[in-house]
Amino acid sequence: MVFDVQIERRLTECGVIAVLVVDRAEDAVPLAEALLEGGICAMELTLRTPVALEALEKINSRVPQMLTGVGTILTVDQVQGVVNAGAVFGVAPGMNGKVVQAAIDRGLSFAPGVVTPSDVERALEYGCRLLKFFPAEPSGGLSYLQSMAAPYMHQQLRFVPLGGVNSQNMEAYLGSPLIAAVGGSWIAGRQAIRDHDWDSITASARAAQEIAGRRRAGRQDPGTAGSR
Numbered sequence: 001m002v003f004d005v006q007i008e009r010r011l012t013e014c015g016v017i018a019v020l021v022v023d024r025a026e027d028a029v030p031l032a033e034a035l036l037e038g039g040i041c042a043m044e045l046t047l048r049t050p051v052a053l054e055a056l057e058k059i060n061s062r063v064p065q066m067l068t069g070v071g072t073i074l075t076v077d078q079v080q081g082v083v084n085a086g087a088v089f090g091v092a093p094g095m096n097g098k099v100v101q102a103a104i105d106r107g108l109s110f111a112p113g114v115v116t117p118s119d120v121e122r123a124l125e126y127g128c129r130l131l132k133f134f135p136a137e138p139s140g141g142l143s144y145l146q147s148m149a150a151p152y153m154h155q156q157l158r159f160v161p162l163g164g165v166n167s168q169n170m171e172a173y174l175g176s177p178l179i180a181a182v183g184g185s186w187i188a189g190r191q192a193i194r195d196h197d198w199d200s201i202t203a204s205a206r207a208a209q210e211i212a213g214r215r216r217a218g219r220q221d222p223g224t225a226g227s228r
Contacts, residue, residue, distance in 0.1 A: 002100070003109040003130040007089055008180060010067055011160070014042045015174060015212030017183040018205065019071060019162060021048050021190045028055035031188060032063040034198035038205025044071040044091055044183060047078060053085040060086045073110075076102040083108050091132050091160075095119045100126045111160060115139050120152055129157050130180060137164025142173055149178055167207060174215040182212075 011017065018040050022028055028045075035043060043059075043066060045052050052070065059068055069089040070082045079102040082090050089109040092099055096112070103110035104126065113132040114120050123131055133145055142161075149157060161173050162183040170182045187208055188201045 002104060002126060002128045003089070003111060007067070007109050008130055008158075011042055011089075011181045012158075013216070014040065014067065015181050015215060016040055016170070016187070016205075016208045017042045017044050017069070017160065017181055018187045019044045019046065019183045019185045020188055020193070021046050021185070022051060022055045023049050023190070023194060025051040025054040025058060027193055027196070028058045029062045030196070030198055031193055031201065032059045032066045034201045035188065035205050036063065036065060038202040038207075039209030040187065040205040041065065042067040042069065042181070044069045046070075047072040047074075047082075053081055056082075056085045056087060073099060073103075075099065079103050079106060079108060093132070093134055095122050097122065097126065100128065114159075117148060117151065120149070120157070124152070124155060129155065131157060131159050132183075133159040133161040135163030136161035136173075137169070139163075141169070142176060145178060146176065167204075167211065170208065171211050171214065174212060 018035050020043055045056050056068055059066055067088055069091055070087045071091040073090045073092045076098055083106045090103055091111050093113040095114055100112050111130045111132045112123050112128055113134040114123055158180040159178050160181050160183055165182050165184045166186045173179050173182050187204045192201055
């Protein structure tokens with residue numbers, strides 16, 4: 001199994017994954033606390049800065065309620081570093097078989113990136129069924145994903161769209177049974193983190209969770225759930 005069922009369930013319950021670029025490790029804990037205050041319980045720390053794994057370790061130590069993932073995993077060596085730092089899950093922008101196999105070998109729940117049927121079929125070869133749809137909006141958005149994924153529905157695939165997903169279109173994505181959760185950087189932008197604008201980050205997180213909450217409410221309502 002490439003992605004732990006319990007972790008996937010937690011991501012689905014949260015509905016929103018904050019995608020983050022952290023430049024200073026000391027910002028990690030207040031950032032995680034600001035997100036949690038707004039109701040966001042899952043994050044993807046991207047490996048785009050040298051402090052990403054240090055930030056991950058600080059959050060795991062001080063904010064254990066946060067479900068911590070790492071994104072932009074491009075190499076086998078990075079997989080080992082991510083595991084050593086205590087990541088709960090990993091994400092990649094593309095489908096690299098060597099990276100996926102390294103994640104499997106090390107027991108790291110992992111979602112590779114896909115955007116074409118060929119990507120999906122390569123992911124299926126490794127047993128991947130939770131996939132990152134990236135870049136979502138530039139590739140055609142939900143309409144494209146529904147068409148692209150149609151031949152594979154019997155494989156019980158689910159997707160996490162990233163790339164152009166925001167507060168205006170996230171509800172449409174979350175309304176689809178294809179979608180496990182959405183991810184995006186709009187909740188906590190890089191400059192807002194640099195500026196320590198924790199209040200605005202909490203407000204963005206709260207607004208996103210209010211939208212995600214409507215999906216949860218719909219699932220609990222038998223009259224609504226049956227229509228999705």
